[in-house]
Amino acid sequence: MSTVAKVKCYSCNNVFEIYLQERNLDAELRCPYCLKDMEEQSKSKLFSAIGVFDELNRDFRKYSSDRSENLFQFDLVTVENPIDFDFLKR
Numbered sequence: 001m002s003t004v005a006k007v008k009c010y011s012c013n014n015v016f017e018i019y020l021q022e023r024n025l026d027a028e029l030r031c032p033y034c035l036k037d038m039e040e041q042s043k044s045k046l047f048s049a050i051g052v053f054d055e056l057n058r059d060f061r062k063y064s065s066d067r068s069e070n071l072f073q074f075d076l077v078t079v080e081n082p083i084d085f086d087f088l089k090r
């Protein structure tokens, strides 16, 4: 298994992928289609989030194989038209 972040660029509406193994903190991160740069602090936060995400899923797999715990794996997606979560606030 491998963690990959899908990033949508709203300048050109394309989606590109960032593999955890490929992340390079020193290199600039830019959309491969329209070459717009991602700002440095945002890039750092993005790589940090990918790392946390990957680590948790790895831990789930490890606990499952080492301690026979139930296996969970999670994904995050951004939806353009979220359902109404107002009921959670009541």
Ligand SMILES: [Zn+2]
Pocket (backbone or CB within 6 Å): 009, 010, 011, 012, 013, 014, 031, 032, 033, 034, 035, 036
């Ligand atoms: Zn773009």
